[in-house]
Amino acid sequence: MPELPEVEVVRRGLAPRTVGRTVTDVELLDARIIRRQHGGIDRLRAGLVGSTLTAVVRRGKFLWWRLADPDGAETGEALMGHLGMSGQLRIATADGATVTPGGPPAPSEGPAPDPQRHRRLSLHLDDGTRVDLIDQRLFGGVWTSPLVEAADGALAGVGSPDALLPEGASHIARDLLDPAVDLGAIARTLRARRSAVKALLLNQEIVSGIGNIYADEALWSARTRYDTPGTALSQRRALAILRAAREVMERALAVGGTSFDALYVNVDGRSGYFARSLNAYGREGEPCPRCGRLLRRVIYQGRSSHFCPRCQRRTM
DNA sequence: CTGACCCTGAGG
DNA sequence: CCTCAGGGTCAG
Numbered sequence: 001m002p003e004l005p006e007v008e009v010v011r012r013g014l015a016p017r018t019v020g021r022t023v024t025d026v027e028l029l030d031a032r033i034i035r036r037q038h039g040g041i042d043r044l045r046a047g048l049v050g051s052t053l054t055a056v057v058r059r060g061k062f063l064w065w066r067l068a069d070p071d072g073a074e075t076g077e078a079l080m081g082h083l084g085m086s087g088q089l090r091i092a093t094a095d096g097a098t099v100t101p102g103g104p105p106a107p108s109e110g111p112a113p114d115p116q117r118h119r120r121l122s123l124h125l126d127d128g129t130r131v132d133l134i135d136q137r138l139f140g141g142v143w144t145s146p147l148v149e150a151a152d153g154a155l156a157g158v159g160s161p162d163a164l165l166p167e168g169a170s171h172i173a174r175d176l177l178d179p180a181v182d183l184g185a186i187a188r189t190l191r192a193r194r195s196a197v198k199a200l201l202l203n204q205e206i207v208s209g210i211g212n213i214y215a216d217e218a219l220w221s222a223r224t225r226y227d228t229p230g231t232a233l234s235q236r237r238a239l240a241i242l243r244a245a246r247e248v249m250e251r252a253l254a255v256g257g258t259s260f261d262a263l264y265v266n267v268d269g270r271s272g273y274f275a276r277s278l279n280a281y282g283r284e285g286e287p288c289p290r291c292g293r294l295l296r297r298v299i300y301q302g303r304s305s306h307f308c309p310r311c312q313r314r315t316m
Numbered sequence: 317c318t319g320a321c322c323c324t325g326a327g328g
Numbered sequence: 329c330c331t332c333a334g335g336g337t338c339a340g
Contacts, residue, residue, distance in 0.1 A: 085334045137323045139335065211335070302319075
């Protein structure tokens with residue numbers, strides 16, 4: 001599953017190969033991938049064909065391209081994308097070969113989902129290349145959205161030239177890799193809520209980009225159990241959780257993104273290889289790397305939570 | 317806030 | 329055949 005570091009790797013891979021290019025055609029292979037597009041494929045084509053991609057921006061797990069008319073003027077819309085559970089964005093050259101953009105080499109970890117079978121949409125660019133959205137489970141999608149001003153006036157996201165962001169991402173909080181993120185403010189928000197800290201970490205309106213894996217890892221690092229109420233956290237501990245999440249993400253980014261199975265591959269089709277560095281997620285029944293007690297897994301809010309019953313305690 | 321839903325493929 | 333996994337969204 002693409003988590004935030006993977007999405008940032010994808011953004012970095014896409015930027016040099018798409019910015020400055022003009023969209024010549026939109027090829028739709030499965031209409032479900034544009035489920036969130038108002039006006040359907042006609043509207044998507046009208047907004048894209050002839051437009052130039054001027055930047056690739058990311059906030060949380062949302063990506064978007066800024067768009068300009070042929071005369072260089074902003075169209076006032078962005079092309080948004082989300083990879084969902086199983087989405088990949090790849091660049092393909094005219095002869096069908098997969099291009100090699102940025103991102104470190106990675107060992108192969110089994111076959112990825114069939115790119116031909118699961119190709120859902122392609123943007124054809126004026127240099128003859130194609131941006132393919134491949135998505136086995138169709139939780140991802142692309143759609144256009146009008147630009148609005150970011151509430152805090154800072155750059156809208158990583159890679160953004162200004163404070164404009166798509167309306168469709170305006171409810172998404174800044175993520176922990178965003179230079180404009182305010183950890184102290186997020187920590188205070190966590191402490192003001194009675195909900196379980198894990199639910200708060202997964203709430204994209206409080207802090208974005210933390211999925212189930214990184215929530216469990218951050219809570220393990222900060223020795224905090226998933227069901228600790230936000231109100232029970234000290235500012236110090238809330239900050240420790242957020243810093244732990246950021247640190248795990250930065251480490252994952254440094255090696256090309258996390259992947260615990262073959263579903264996720266980089267923009268060039270290579271798998272990330274961070275899975276072995278995870279301390280808690282997916283390690284039910286294994287000894288805690290810190291204290292040796294066997295890690296537990298419980299279903300919480302319909303999702304698995306992994307934790308150490310000895311060193312992650314609920315009471316502060 | 318909780319749970320259903322979207323979706324596919326792996327595994328029981 | 330059934331269940332499960334996951335992020336985001338929406339109805340209740």
